[in-house]
Amino acid sequence: MKLNYKRTILIGFAFMSICAFWQFYDNEIPKILTYHFGLGETLTGTIMAFDNVLALFLLPMFGTLSDKANTRLGKRMPFILIGTVLSVILFLSLIYIAHVSTNLQLFIYILLLLLVAMGIYRSPAVSLMPELTPAVHRSGANAIINLMGTLGAVYTLIMIKVFLKSAAVEAETNYTPLAIAIAAFMVITVAILFFTIPEKRLMSEVREGVENFDGDDVRELTGKDEDEAYQNAGKLSRDVFRSLTLLLCSVFLWFTAYNAVTTAFSRYVTEVWGLRNGAYADCLMIAMIAAVLSYIPVGFVSAKLGRKKTILIGITLMSICYLSAALMPQYNASLNFLFAIIGIGWAAINVNSYPMVVGMGESRVIGKYTGLYYTFSMAAQVFTPIFSGFLLEHVSYRTLFPYAFVFSCLSFITMLFVKHGDVKPTAKKNVLEHFDVDN
Numbered sequence: 001m002k003l004n005y006k007r008t009i010l011i012g013f014a015f016m017s018i019c020a021f022w023q024f025y026d027n028e029i030p031k032i033l034t035y036h037f038g039l040g041e042t043l044t045g046t047i048m049a050f051d052n053v054l055a056l057f058l059l060p061m062f063g064t065l066s067d068k069a070n071t072r073l074g075k076r077m078p079f080i081l082i083g084t085v086l087s088v089i090l091f092l093s094l095i096y097i098a099h100v101s102t103n104l105q106l107f108i109y110i111l112l113l114l115l116v117a118m119g120i121y122r123s124p125a126v127s128l129m130p131e132l133t134p135a136v137h138r139s140g141a142n143a144i145i146n147l148m149g150t151l152g153a154v155y156t157l158i159m160i161k162v163f164l165k166s167a168a169v170e171a172e173t174n175y176t177p178l179a180i181a182i183a184a185f186m187v188i189t190v191a192i193l194f195f196t197i198p199e200k201r202l203m204s205e206v207r208e209g210v211e212n213f214d215g216d217d218v219r220e221l222t223g224k225d226e227d228e229a230y231q232n233a234g235k236l237s238r239d240v241f242r243s244l245t246l247l248l249c250s251v252f253l254w255f256t257a258y259n260a261v262t263t264a265f266s267r268y269v270t271e272v273w274g275l276r277n278g279a280y281a282d283c284l285m286i287a288m289i290a291a292v293l294s295y296i297p298v299g300f301v302s303a304k305l306g307r308k309k310t311i312l313i314g315i316t317l318m319s320i321c322y323l324s325a326a327l328m329p330q331y332n333a334s335l336n337f338l339f340a341i342i343g344i345g346w347a348a349i350n351v352n353s354y355p356m357v358v359g360m361g362e363s364r365v366i367g368k369y370t371g372l373y374y375t376f377s378m379a380a381q382v383f384t385p386i387f388s389g390f391l392l393e394h395v396s397y398r399t400l401f402p403y404a405f406v407f408s409c410l411s412f413i414t415m416l417f418v419k420h421g422d423v424k425p426t427a428k429k430n431v432l433e434h435f436d437v438d439n
Contacts, residue, residue: 003133005144010196011132011150013189014080014125017369019152020185021087025051027160027280028175028264029111034185034267035173037104047108048263057376060120066124074199076124076131079349084190088183095179097195118402132202134226150292152189156182157285177245215345226247236360243420244360247353248376250418253411254315255347255380257404260343260388264400271329271397273331283339290343298344298351307352312415314348317341319408326401358419 026048033044053091069075094110102313143274163178236244265284269275302310321338326333357373384407391399 007128007197007202008133008144009148010147010193011129013193014121014128015145016152016155017084017186017189018122018125019149020156020189021091021184023153023156023180024160024178024391026263027284028178030263031173031266031270032098033174036098037102037107038415039104039346041267041389041391041393042386043389045263045385045387045392047111048385048389049382050112051118052378054112054115054119054120056375056378056382059123062120064128068351069313073198074203076128077197077199079124080121080128080190081194083117083119083124084186086117086120087114088186090117090188092179092183095175096377099176107278122162128197128199131205132197132199134206147292149433152185153288155185155286157281157288160281183416207246207365225407232326240360240420243418244372245355246414247356247418247421248372249359249413251353251357251373252376252380252412253407253414256384257411258318258346259340259381260400260407261322261404264388264392267392268397268400270330275331281431283335286336287339287343287346290340291347294344294347295351298348301348302352307356308415308418310348311352311356312412314345315408315412315415317345317348318404319412321345322401322405322408326398326405356418360421 030044030048033039033416041045059165066076069078073081090113094107094114097107097110101107126145134280159181160177163181171371249326261374262284266280269280293302298310298314301313305313318341321342324338325335354373388400388403393401
């Protein structure tokens with residue numbers, strides 16, 4: 001059975017919808033909290049961490065509930081439809097409240113409901129791809145899903161440039177046209193998914209079409225002999241456990257650095273460089289596009305140098321760019337180049353870090369190690385908006401890039417001592433597999 005590219009692209013519309021929303025949330029909600037409601041950076045950072053705190057239990061909870069669901073629409077589709085409808089209604093309500101009211105309590109209440117609504121369909125939407133794709137083709141399919149998500153984020157960045165018009169002060173910015181454009185995009189993409197992907201029928205077809213693998217297939221898919229792949233599952237030696245701990249610490253540290261920049265950059269350009277009305281979007285879009293274009297070259301570099309060295313190169317590139325940005329007294333065009341390098345460095349890290357984490361466990365406990373990876377990355381995204389926000393408010397906005405530089409350097413140090421999981425990736429069967437990174 002071959003990978004069905006058309007079907008996979010259609011499945012990817014759900015993730016495209018999700019990424020379009022989160023791109024707005026990460027960049028514009030902090031500005032609304034800061035400039036419209038007048039909150040300090042610490043409190044803004046605390047509120048911005050709500051989504052990651054909720055995600056720690058909402059994502060596995062709704063993922064598990066969708067596993068157990070059995071409706072005429074399928075297992076995941078009801079959650080996707082309900083979550084999308086609720087999210088769009090609450091999203092538009094949130095922006096309306098921000099436009100006509102200064103009632104912070106009501107805004108936060110609606111925001112929390114919105115985050116729960118997004119949590120309803122995030123895990124089921126991501127789970128739809130592996131459910132409707134034979135295991136042997138999931139790497140290529142995951143590449144397509146990630147590219148679709150990137151397109152959703154790029155759409156929002158373009159809409160920011162189009163719809164955020166000049167205002168006398170930031171607090172008077174009208175987000176309504178932008179919110180309508182994003183909400184319409186979410187509805188259209190999920191409608192395309194619903195009308196083109198009959199989940200229940202396709203799930204039956206996929207299950208009937210998958211053939212059993214022989215020993216050679218197991219070796220090809222896992223890089224291990226069949227007996228080796230299923231022995232001592234979940235039991236690590238002391239050395240491997242030490243490497244895993246250091247790697248997870250590295251994950252926490254580089255997410256702490258990178259997420260601080262992506263969360264606060266929209267306000268940094270206003271407070272430090274005096275730029276307004278979505279001027280930050282160009283840099284973030286360049287970083288995102290550079291990362292996507294780098295996945296294939298990074299895959300080739302990883303095959304030659306190994307995962308650990310490639311990650312260290314990525315950390316080095318990002319650290320140099322953080323330091324360079326910290327030394328810039330005002331905005332200039334070279335910042336776009338720096339963000340392009342940041343995107344390349346982030347691709348080098350993402351392509352290799354998750355496989356290293358799961359590579360330290362055995363086949364039967366991949367889910368456990370996937371959970372560990374997300375626990376540490378989410379924990380960083382809870383911690384860093386609060387801590388970096390405190391520094392921005394009580395020290396200076398100019399602490400942002402030095403903060404990112406310090407934590408990036410710390411991740412380099414912990415990564416140096418990782419001694420396991422550095423298996424050089426095998427040659428890919430097709431170029432799409434080089435895009436296979438986590439969702």
